[in-house]
Amino acid sequence: MNQVSTSVVLVLPFLSKHAANSSQFYVDDTYMSIKYHHDAPSRDNADKSPTTDTGNSTSKSQAKPFPTVISADGQHPVVLLSTGYKQAGEEMDALLTLRSAPEKPLYLTDGLAANKLKFDVIHGNCLEHARRKFYALGKNHKQQVDHVLAELKKDYAI
Numbered sequence: 001m002n003q004v005s006t007s008v009v010l011v012l013p014f015l016s017k018h019a020a021n022s023s024q025f026y027v028d029d030t031y032m033s034i035k036y037h038h039d040a041p042s043r044d045n046a047d048k049s050p051t052t053d054t055g056n057s058t059s060k061s062q063a064k065p066f067p068t069v070i071s072a073d074g075q076h077p078v079v080l081l082s083t084g085y086k087q088a089g090e091e092m093d094a095l096l097t098l099r100s101a102p103e104k105p106l107y108l109t110d111g112l113a114a115n116k117l118k119f120d121v122i123h124g125n126c127l128e129h130a131r132r133k134f135y136a137l138g139k140n141h142k143q144q145v146d147h148v149l150a151e152l153k154k155d156y157a158i
Helices: 002-020 043-048 088-096 127-137 142-155
Strands: 024-033 063-071 078-081 106-109 122-125
Touching (some): 024 088, 063 088, 088 106, 122 127, 127 142
Parallel strands (some): 024 106
Antiparallel strands (some): 063 078
């Protein structure tokens, strides 16, 4: 295990720099439970921990973000996964500090407010997430929603 972790430590800065200079990024947060993290209070101080582990069940408040950043340039896409306490937008801000490419990259997310960046990017929100909202609105605004969904269908016709 130590050999693998040493190799990752050597390769990660190179992959991060390569990913940072991509022209497009696809970013999302998935929530997962973290049982132990190096920044968390030690088990000896478990009574001082802000959350209490209740066994196998995990509430939403105990779940932590699991940012996924996909740099999709050319033949060598890079997928960076991170566990910890940061949202995907915070991870992207950190990644973009390594950027030397002058053009603004395309940054596609689910539209979550936490994914807004300090860096100047072309920000696009995922239409799949938006489409779901139209279905919910359809109960009260059927004619307008049907029109929007028909137009989206045209955009994706192959």
